Amino acid sequence: NAGVMQNPRHLVRRRGQEARLRCSPMKGHSHVYWYRQLPEEGLKFMVYLQKENIIDESGMPKERFSAEFPKEGPSILRIQQVVRGDSAAYFCASSPRNEKLFFGSGTQLSVL
Amino acid sequence: DAKTTQPNSMESNEEEPVHLPCNHSTISGTDYIHWYRQLPSQGPEYVIHGLTSNVNNRMASLAIAEDRKSSTLILHRATLRDAAVYYCILRPSGSQGNLIFGKGTKLSVKP
Numbered sequence: 001n002a003g004v005m006q007n008p009r010h011l012v013r014r015r016g017q018e019a020r021l022r023c024s025p026m027k028g029h030s031h032v033y034w035y036r037q038l039p040e041e042g043l044k045f046m047v048y049l050q051k052e053n054i055i056d057e058s059g060m061p062k063e064r065f066s067a068e069f070p071k072e073g074p075s076i077l078r079i080q081q082v083v084r085g086d087s088a089a090y091f092c093a094s095s096p097r098n099e100k101l102f103f104g105s106g107t108q109l110s111v112l
Numbered sequence: 113d114a115k116t117t118q119p120n121s122m123e124s125n126e127e128e129p130v131h132l133p134c135n136h137s138t139i140s141g142t143d144y145i146h147w148y149r150q151l152p153s154q155g156p157e158y159v160i161h162g163l164t165s166n167v168n169n170r171m172a173s174l175a176i177a178e179d180r181k182s183s184t185l186i187l188h189r190a191t192l193r194d195a196a197v198y199y200c201i202l203r204p205s206g207s208q209g210n211l212i213f214g215k216g217t218k219l220s221v222k223p
Contacts, residue, residue, distance in 0.1 A: 004155075033210055042199075043156065045210040056209055091155045100146070101211060103155030 002026070004094050004104035005074075012110045019079040019086070021107045025094030032075045033093040033101060034067055043091065049075060079109075087111045116200045121218040124190045132185040132217055134200030139180050142205040147174065147185050149196040150216070156199065159185065163205075195221045 005024040013019050025032050030051050035043040045059040049069040060067065064082075069075040079086055089108050093101040117135040124130040136145065146161040160167055160174045162183075167174040173186040187194055199216040 035210075035213075042215050043150075043213040045212065048210050059210070093155070100158040100161065101148075101156075103157065105153075106155050 004092055004102050006090075006092050006104035006107050008107060009105065010108045010110070012112065013082050014112050015083055016081050019082050019109055019111075021077040021079075021090050021092075021109070022074045023077070023092030023094075023104060024074040025092075026096075026102055029094035029096050029102070031095045031097070032069050033095075034075075034077050035091045035093065037089045037091065037106075039088070046077075082109075082111045084111045116202060116214055118198075118200055118214065118217045120215065121220065123220045123222065124187075124194075126192060126221055126223050127189050130187040130190045130194070130219065130221075132187075132198050132200075132219065133182065134184070135182045136200070136202055137181045139202055140204070143202040144205060145174065145176060145180075145183050146201045146203050146211065147172070148199045148201065148211070148213075150199070151193075151196045156213070159198070161203075190219075190221045192221050192223060195219055 007022050032049045034046040036046055037043045047060045047067045048056040052071050064080045066078045087110050089106045091103050091106045093103045095101045144161050144163050147159040148156040149159050150156045160169055160172050162174045175184045197216040197218050199213050201211050
């Protein structure tokens with residue numbers, strides 16, 4: 001059973017471009033969480049999704065950021081018109097129910 | 113959300129036991145105590161969790177105070193691979209929500 005897969009591992013974008021981060025949860029997991037970690041800081045919750053539904057997006061910036069978890073395919077975190085302050089490590093986690101979270105290795109986003 | 117307090121950093125020698133403390137004086141009766149760790153350049157990894165009784169697994173032991181206001185994660189024999197940031201997190205029973213990560217304790221292991 002493969003773990004949580006995130007791709008790409010590293011993503012470089014210029015200011016104003018769009019960034020798309022993908023997360024494939026573990027098999028059988030229907031809960032997906034996205035976190036952001038700025039350099040030398042802790043993980044900050046962004047959004048929690050179940051299949052086709054956003055359950056909690058209280059940590060997501062109101063503009064430029066969106067997330068989805070379609071019935072088929074990976075969860076996508078989309079950042080439009082990226083700025084330098086978006087540079088961070090973005091981690092995805094999945095869980096089967098109200099249990100422990102399994103994290104991916106993250107996507108390191110660098111905005112030039 | 114209930115908060116936890118951990119030392120910023122700790123040091124250990126290889127092959128010695130490590131006791132990582134966590135204070136959670138405002139814990140409620142339904143909060144589980146979870147521990148995760150994050151190795152350099154990796155995502156967090158689940159370590160252990162418990163409610164009232166002490167817990168053991170292949171990675172570590174969790175000792176919970178009788179009043180539940182504090183807990184200690186015990187690594188029985190630290191290895192260099194145990195160098196990581198360790199997070200103590202409270203999660204209400206039945207919660208479907210996210211985990212709230214604090215700053216954690218950065219553990220250094222000396223050979």
